[in-house]
Amino acid sequence: MDEKVIVITGAGSGLGAAMARKYAAEGHHICLIGRTREKLKETAATLTTDNYTICPLDVTVKRDVEAMFQSIKEEVGPADMLINNAGVGVFDTAENLDENAVHQMIDINLKGTIFCTQAVLKIMMKRNAGVIANVISTAGLEGKATETVYCASKFGVRGFTESLLAELKDTDIHVFSAYMGGMKTPFWDGIIEEENMEHMMDPEDIADVIMHNIKVRKNLNVDHVVIKNH
Numbered sequence: 001m002d003e004k005v006i007v008i009t010g011a012g013s014g015l016g017a018a019m020a021r022k023y024a025a026e027g028h029h030i031c032l033i034g035r036t037r038e039k040l041k042e043t044a045a046t047l048t049t050d051n052y053t054i055c056p057l058d059v060t061v062k063r064d065v066e067a068m069f070q071s072i073k074e075e076v077g078p079a080d081m082l083i084n085n086a087g088v089g090v091f092d093t094a095e096n097l098d099e100n101a102v103h104q105m106i107d108i109n110l111k112g113t114i115f116c117t118q119a120v121l122k123i124m125m126k127r128n129a130g131v132i133a134n135v136i137s138t139a140g141l142e143g144k145a146t147e148t149v150y151c152a153s154k155f156g157v158r159g160f161t162e163s164l165l166a167e168l169k170d171t172d173i174h175v176f177s178a179y180m181g182g183m184k185t186p187f188w189d190g191i192i193e194e195e196n197m198e199h200m201m202d203p204e205d206i207a208d209v210i211m212h213n214i215k216v217r218k219n220l221n222v223d224h225v226v227i228k229n230h
Contacts, residue, residue: 003051007031007072007079009059009116010086012039015135017046018207019083024049031072031079033057033116034086059086059112069119079120081131081214084113084157089139094148102149109153114160124173133176133214134161138228141179165223178210180227201229 006023010016012034020043024030030052032040037056044052053076057068072079088108090101117132124130139147140154158177165175182200206227213222 004028004080005031005072005077006081006083007033007055007069007116007120008083008085009033009057009112010135011043012036013043015203015206016083016085017043018203019085019211020052021046021048022207022211024052027051029053029076031055031076033059033068059116060107062115062118065112065115065119069116073123078123078127079130081133082116082120083133083135084116085135086112087135087137089147089150091146091150093146097149105149105153106156109150110156110160113157117160117164125168125171128172131174131176131214131216132164133178133210135178135180135210136161138179138181138226140177141226161224174214174216174221175223176214177224178206178213178227179224180206180209181229201227 006028008016008020008023008030011020011030011032016034020030020032024047027049028051030047032043032052033055034040035056035058037054040054040056044054053072055068055072057064059065069079086108088104090097090105092101113134120130120132124132134157136157137154139151140158143151161175161177168175180201209225209227213225
């Protein structure tokens with residue numbers, strides 16, 4: 001397989017880190033994006049190659065996103081694949097969610113996905129090639145109690161993704177989305193007791209499913225997958 005430049009947001013732990021390891025093992029250059037440099041370094045230490053770039057970034061700040069993707073383009077080449085995986089959840093009843101929690105979920109989950117996509121889209125369109133993959137969650141498919149704003153942000157990403165798919169239908173840019181249930185990742189730290197996470201899915205398995213379906217294949221298109229717990 002030809003080496004690609006693969007940019008993964010939320011790469012400091014969980015699913016993002018799992019995909020980084022698997023794509024790195026295939027010989028691609030991995031750009032690890034996340035808010036915390038130390039967490040990105042921890043992920044990098046688990047890679048079987050030194051063919052990676054650590055990219056600390058707050059995806060909610062558009063000018064910083066643009067600057068980071070320009071830096072990636074200049075240093076290692078334009079992104080061949082963008083995996084929008086960064087996300088955050090604050091869970092409570094609608095009346096109890098504070099303003100900061102609302103801003104955080106909308107800004108990271110929705111705006112961050114939009115800003116990162118915008119940062120790669122023009123050059124992908126110019127090259128008529130590339131993959132944009134959005135990790136959305138089943139919260140983008142159905143409303144859930146104590147997840148009002150989280151679901152709102154994920155429904156927003158779903159709408160953005162489906163509309164992007166329509167805009168790019170006559171191009172060779174592949175748009176893909178994954179809707180999966182709960183995984184055993186640090187996302188749930190402080191939210192769910194560890195003993196109650198045993199029934200959750202393994203991010204390594206989710207990474208395998210996403211990577212298998214994200215591949216561009218001749219004469220067929222998988223635009224989304226839904227991955228649920230037993």
